[in-house]
Amino acid sequence: MILRGKDSKYHASEHRGPRRVDRESSAFFRFVEQNHAVIGCLEDTLLNHLSADGFTLKLNGFGKFSVRHRPGIRRKIGFSGQTIQTKALRKVKFVSLGSLRQRERVD
DSSP states (O other): OOOOOTTSSOOTTTOOOSOOOOTTTOHHHHHHHHHHHHHHHHHHHHHHTTTSTTOEEEETTTEEEEEEEEOOOEEEOTTTOOEEEOOOEEEEEEEEOHHHHHHHOOO
């Protein structure tokens, strides 16, 4: 917005800025806080069971998280000819289920 002189209908003293929202009473902010709590619980559960190979966390209609342990492998470095052992990996895989899986497909 361009503010002009006092004769203009837009004057700096009349501009009040964006409307302030009370975070405690707003339903949207309560919804966001609840979602953060749910996602935090899911993350904590996955991190607590990261050491268990084959652990699966299924959320009906949304998807499934599974933990896989992959052992390290031996790789040859090209120039030097050295063979090294790579580190073991723990992977978390997500597979979508239900309506989310159907919407992923593009026909």
